[in-house]
Amino acid sequence: MGDIKAETSYSSVFKKAYDFTMAEEIKESGLYPYFKPLQATDGTTVNIEGRDVIMAGSNNYLGLTNDPRTIEAAQKVIEVYGTGCTGSRYLNGTLDLHLELEEKLAEFMRKDSCVLFSTGYQTNEGSISTIADRNDVIFSDKDNHACIVVGTQVSNAKTVRYRHNDMDHLRTLLEREDPSVGKIIVTDGVFSMSGTLAKIPELVQLADEFDAGLYIDDAHAIGVVGEGGRGSASVFGLMDKVELISGTFSKSFASLGGFLVGDKAVIEYIRHKSPAHIFSASMPPANVATVLKSLEILQQEPWRLERLEEISNYMRKELKALGFNVWTSQTPIIPVVIGDMISCFEFWKDLFEAGVYVNAVVPPAVPSGQALVRTSYMATHTDEHLDKILEAFRKVGLKHGIIDENGQSLIDINS
Known part of the structure; x- marks a missing residue:
């Protein structure tokens, strides 16, 4: 990008675009979590980069996109x-x-x-x-x-x-x-x-x-x-x-x-x-x-709403029990607070490697120091899906020092 900038003449109105290098820097670090192309999906699982992962970041709440x-x-x-x-x-x-x-x-x-x-x-x-x-x-x-x-x-x-x-x-x-x-x-x-x-x-x-x-x-x-x-x-x-x-x-x-x-x-x-x-x-x-x-x-099919509420309550309770800070979620949207931006990107990548796709959310979308991974659930998630998601969170949380084996948070973040 530096070479292109040096060789290209551009109007001053575009200076902000040429000066924006953060995305490229994060891509070069291998931690870029955005614009990932889905190659196939059945709703609850998706194929990304040739890997099948559980989708825990979609807004497909009733699970109807593939019905x-x-x-x-x-x-x-x-x-x-x-x-x-x-x-x-x-x-x-x-x-x-x-x-x-x-x-x-x-x-x-x-x-x-x-x-x-x-x-x-x-x-x-x-x-x-x-x-x-x-x-x-x-x-x-x-x-x-x-x-x-x-x-x-x-x-x-x-x-x-x-x-x-x-x-x-x-x-x-x-x-x-x-x-x-x-x-x-x-x-x-x-x-x-x-x-x-x-x-x-x-x-x-x-x-x-x-x-x-x-x-x-x-x-x-x-x-x-x-x-x-x-x-x-x-x-x-x-x-x-x-x-x-x-x-x-x-x-x-x-x-x-x-x-x-x-x-x-x-x-x-x-x-x-x-x-x-x-x-x-x-x-x-x-x-x-x-x-x-x-x-x-x-x-x-009112069972879809009932199942969605059941899943939401279960995941909120279990993520809290593992020691994660989920703010005051009341719905199928359950944030998991990680801390600084780079730690959030690293956490996201390890979750992806563990077979779970979530959304990395960083400032200014959230307060500074409270970058998070945003999870959301579907009525069509199975109990097996949910348990795999929780196991992945436990392993990655322990690896990154976000939680300990006793279900305690190890990061000091105000909710």
Whole structure:
């Protein structure tokens, strides 16, 4: 890379790119854990670099990406509609399948209306930036997903960020604002790094007290937690108290795309005003059919949610018993804190060599000194899979001095 830089003339705007060498340095050390191509997968196991490993880092929570029924549903509609829509929903890209899915999702989520987006990222970016304008204030949790952050940045609204899940801090910020301005509180329902739930009852109370709207991103919650898999608000029986709930299809619904549900007037406003919706090609028919079939399976096979909860509780308990710090996870997302970045990459590599694939997460995605490996589980993981994962964690944890034989943590990290 140094030779290329020396021989190439480039505009100063690209200097930051040529100066970015960290990725290459980590690759040269043999510890680079990202952009690993999967060569084959049956969902719970994947083939990477010619090696079969247990997948313990996927968001395929219900295990439906390789289900014969979702595959068949996708194949059938391609024969009828082709492979793509070649246009936006606003113009020539609306299929009857899109309308069917919107109707069924609204019914499932017990809301008036639903609008689909081409990705989960666009759902939040496009909805938040549309519904909040220069006369409004957005209150955003500091641990919210990047698509929420971008949505607040694209919006013309004033944005203030409250400390993660800190309701006292949120109250203070709400009290400081002019009571007459429009306000909306935006939060993840399940936080994607920690696996913790937002404090929905307190958020509902504050939203009501300060006349604020409440927007919940349930990407990691719908099809995962709550009554029938309806997400974080349904855990507390408060779905009717949340104005807007977003979700994604790239996790439990085995596809790609996203959606927003809420009152019809609000959804219709976003449908007609959001650039992310109007100027993006619509979801391809195979993706829509996959979601429709996944939604049907979710409702017909409640054992998947039950098994997912059983697995989550078991893995959380056993990882803690081994001595690992798993923060305050409450869901199938279970982080295992390692410490500094290089130690995390080394831990990740040894887990991979032991036959387990997880996700290495380093700052700024997590606080400095709290790099972690993010594990997540599927309803289709077997007991044998789980025990192999735990054995790999035990061996690698002992090797790296993260835990001892007595199930004690050997690293000093505040949770």
